[in-house]
Amino acid sequence: MENYRVTKALGQGTWGVVHMAEQIGSNRVVALKKIKSKTSGEGINFTAIREIKLLREFRHENIIELVDVFVTPDQAVCLVYECAETDLEKVLNNKSIPMSFSDIKQHLSSLLRAISACHDRWILHRDLKPDNMLFLKDGTMKLADFGLARMYGTPKQRLSPQAITLWYKPPELLLGSYEYSSAADMWSVGCIFAELLLRRPFLQGKQTDISQLDTIFTVFGTPNETNWPDHKALPLCARGLLWDDVPAIPFDEIFTGAPRDAISLLRSILALDPNMRFTASQSLSHPYFSNEPPPTPKEKLVLDTPS
Amino acid sequence: MDFESSSQARFWMLNELTLSECRAKAAVVQPSTKKRARSFACGYRDRINENMGCSLEAKSRRMMPLDQETLVHFHAHQIQRLIGPNAIFPELQRSSSVLSTAIMLFRRFYLSNSIVDFHPRAMAAASALLAVKVDCEPFLEIDVLSHATSVISIKARSARVCRDELKWVSVQEIEHAEMDLMKGLEYRLRCHHPYGAIKRLSEEMAEILRDTRPQETERYGYRSSWSNSSELYKEELLETLCDRAIAVAQSALVYSDVSFLYAPGKIAFAAVAIALEDFDHYSQLGPRMTEYLRMRFPHKKTTELSDFGSEVSRIIGAISSAPGIDIKHFSIRPNSRHSMAMQMHAMELRRVFSLVARLRECIKRDEAKQKRHFAPCTVEPSPKRRRLSFCVPSGNEGKFYADPIEPARVTPVQTPAYSEERMLYYSTFV
Numbered sequence: 001m002e003n004y005r006v007t008k009a010l011g012q013g014t015w016g017v018v019h020m021a022e023q024i025g026s027n028r029v030v031a032l033k034k035i036k037s038k039t040s041g042e043g044i045n046f047t048a049i050r051e052i053k054l055l056r057e058f059r060h061e062n063i064i065e066l067v068d069v070f071v072t073p074d075q076a077v078c079l080v081y082e083c084a085e086t087d088l089e090k091v092l093n094n095k096s097i098p099m100s101f102s103d104i105k106q107h108l109s110s111l112l113r114a115i116s117a118c119h120d121r122w123i124l125h126r127d128l129k130p131d132n133m134l135f136l137k138d139g140t141m142k143l144a145d146f147g148l149a150r151m152y153g154t155p156k157q158r159l160s161p162q163a164i165t166l167w168y169k170p171p172e173l174l175l176g177s178y179e180y181s182s183a184a185d186m187w188s189v190g191c192i193f194a195e196l197l198l199r200r201p202f203l204q205g206k207q208t209d210i211s212q213l214d215t216i217f218t219v220f221g222t223p224n225e226t227n228w229p230d231h232k233a234l235p236l237c238a239r240g241l242l243w244d245d246v247p248a249i250p251f252d253e254i255f256t257g258a259p260r261d262a263i264s265l266l267r268s269i270l271a272l273d274p275n276m277r278f279t280a281s282q283s284l285s286h287p288y289f290s291n292e293p294p295p296t297p298k299e300k301l302v303l304d305t306p307s
Numbered sequence: 308m309d310f311e312s313s314s315q316a317r318f319w320m321l322n323e324l325t326l327s328e329c330r331a332k333a334a335v336v337q338p339s340t341k342k343r344a345r346s347f348a349c350g351y352r353d354r355i356n357e358n359m360g361c362s363l364e365a366k367s368r369r370m371m372p373l374d375q376e377t378l379v380h381f382h383a384h385q386i387q388r389l390i391g392p393n394a395i396f397p398e399l400q401r402s403s404s405v406l407s408t409a410i411m412l413f414r415r416f417y418l419s420n421s422i423v424d425f426h427p428r429a430m431a432a433a434s435a436l437l438a439v440k441v442d443c444e445p446f447l448e449i450d451v452l453s454h455a456t457s458v459i460s461i462k463a464r465s466a467r468v469c470r471d472e473l474k475w476v477s478v479q480e481i482e483h484a485e486m487d488l489m490k491g492l493e494y495r496l497r498c499h500h501p502y503g504a505i506k507r508l509s510e511e512m513a514e515i516l517r518d519t520r521p522q523e524t525e526r527y528g529y530r531s532s533w534s535n536s537s538e539l540y541k542e543e544l545l546e547t548l549c550d551r552a553i554a555v556a557q558s559a560l561v562y563s564d565v566s567f568l569y570a571p572g573k574i575a576f577a578a579v580a581i582a583l584e585d586f587d588h589y590s591q592l593g594p595r596m597t598e599y600l601r602m603r604f605p606h607k608k609t610t611e612l613s614d615f616g617s618e619v620s621r622i623i624g625a626i627s628s629a630p631g632i633d634i635k636h637f638s639i640r641p642n643s644r645h646s647m648a649m650q651m652h653a654m655e656l657r658r659v660f661s662l663v664a665r666l667r668e669c670i671k672r673d674e675a676k677q678k679r680h681f682a683p684c685t686v687e688p689s690p691k692r693r694r695l696s697f698c699v700p701s702g703n704e705g706k707f708y709a710d711p712i713e714p715a716r717v718t719p720v721q722t723p724a725y726s727e728e729r730m731l732y733y734s735t736f737v
């Protein structure tokens with residue numbers, strides 16, 4: 001703590017307060033997240049440990065850098081990150097910021113590069129949403145908030161289906177799956193891509209998992225033997241949850257005006273069956289990224305209201 | 308995952324030279340007024356010339372690095388009672404990979420810190436606690452852990468030599484130790500273990516053994532009636548091979564330095580070779596493993612393969628020469644429970660126990676007197692103390708780490724020769 005001078009509060013996160021601070025000596029501006037254990041008898045908070053453990057593995061352009069960690073005498077852990085200017089949520093909500101197809105391409109490719117780095121290390125992010133995509137001053141996108149992230153790939157390890165924010169939650173988690181993998185993250189990526197194209201959240205369910213499933217199935221059609229062969233094995237389906245058959249709405253009708261290659265990529269990422277979904281590296285080699293227009297260079301992205 | 312880019316490869320891999328340098332510095336006791344967890348071992352290889360915040364002055368009080376290591380081995384070995392498949396309470400019984408993570412965190416910590424500054428029992432409990440969180444296992448309450456240490460300390464009460472070491476640790480102590488542990492590890496917590504590779508490798512070896520040399524499997528003590536089903540044959544073979552290799556890797560993690568020197572994949576290879584007893588007196592790889600290498604990697608050059616082979620044989624050499632490991636123990640037919648090597652190790656431990664007890668006593672006295680200067684204190688084992696026959700409480704007597712749990716009980720160990728010493732039982736935990 002003695003190495004930092006707190007300048008102002010940035011906001012309240014799930015696990016604690018985030019402050020902006022200055023590193024004494026180097027004058028580097030950083031974000032300071034203090035995580036204190038809520039329940040006694042567990043020692044240092046386990047989400048903090050999870051986040052520290054995973055972020056220490058990375059040195060990636062598009063993943064937030066953990067500058068420093070320290071513990072305070074009252075058993076709280078302080079995580080020191082590089083300080084971001086804004087996040088994608090704010091950018092999307094600010095309607096005075098224009099967003100071209102080139103900008104979208106740049107955002108998506110940054111996100112995919114970050115995700116593919118995670119999946120290469122067998123790490124699932126499990127909370128992908130625009131709030132967690134931060135932007136530095138120079139326009140670099142940084143994926144943040146690894147508090148829910150998990151290692152995966154060990155056989156028989158059960159993962160909780162209670163992860164990922166509702167609107168970005170894939171159908172297999174909503175149906176109660178315990179064994180999911182990188183495809184779950186990819187669904188969230190697809191939702192973010194759709195949100196970039198539409199400029200509003202794509203699948204807005206109303207607070208409950210069932211309502212979110214309804215929303216998904218009205219767009220994608222109900223799962224059947226062709227679009228998702230083994231959905232019947234999932235816990236909720238096995239218990240006999242049924243839907244009225246609805247046909248899928250073609251993507252061209254939803255994303256009017258979006259380029260064809262974008263819709264083709266989106267369709268590959270947002271597949272109901274997790275086994276059919278594109279992986280991050282497959283998506284990166286999709287022609288969408290090599291076709292015209294080229295992605296906007298990160299320095300030229302407009303991230304704030306032009307003053 | 309690419310091991311080369313992991314934090315373990317970047318920060319926790321050392322070589323023999325830097326490892327011994329680290330240990331020499333770690334053994335230095337800090338003045339009691341400014342005691343802080345040091346973490347210079349993390350990334351030591353790449354920043355040798357930096358100031359590590361500790362000096363090797365002649366006057367500073369220290370233990371011999373080797374003695375410290377002996378004690379660290381003892382405590383690392385004892386962690387298995389606190390966490391993992393052999394833990395004493397059902398809440399603490401977790402997978403063996405959690406146990407390995409705990410052991411590795413513990414050993415990393417004492418690469419930069421002295422056992423006199425931080426009591427190893429508290430650090431062991433904290434390692435267990437932290438390992439559970441690092442491996443994303445279900446929540447573990449500190450109370451349970453603290454209670455486990457107290458139960459073990461009661462059991463160890465009859466064991467004069469090591470009862471100070473296996474002391475009870477309170478909840479507050481564990482909480483503080485956890486913070487020190489995190490600091491001492493420079494917050495680099497991810498641990499890689501060779502078990503995944505061992506499983507895969509022993510599967511392939513079992514298949515090869517079944518297919519190519521059916522007579523070889525006779526050596527592993529299979530009843531001939533099983534030979535009708537080659538699948539069953541393979542399954543059984545795989546199970547013993549895998550268990551044995553995992554036991555080798557666990558012991559190597561506790562007693563040898565290989566996990567700081569070599570990548571987990573290579574350690575896995577060496578462990579399987581030891582489990583197969585496929586190496587010679589000079590710890591060179593035997594014919595089966597070399598043949599496997601050639602078969603599995605036909606496109607690699609011969610020089611590459613022989614480099615790999617010689618590295619693996621260095622690992623085998625390191626494991627078999629480590630104190631506290633008797634390579635015969637992993638043999639297909641274990642012949643001796645307490646072999647010569649084990650007894651030597653036990654004697655060594657005894658000496659170190661009394662040493663560290665004296666050193667702790669000295670420091671306590673100093674602190675009481677509030678002396679400013681630190682006179683070097685000569686530490687010798689007391690000549691008056693009667694020699695007890697002592698063997699290491701080896702947790703699960705003669706069995707492998709992966710074996711199922713039996714209820715904890717205290718068994719007296721028979722002391723061999725002297726009749727008067729036979730009265731002095733020493734308790735071991737089974």
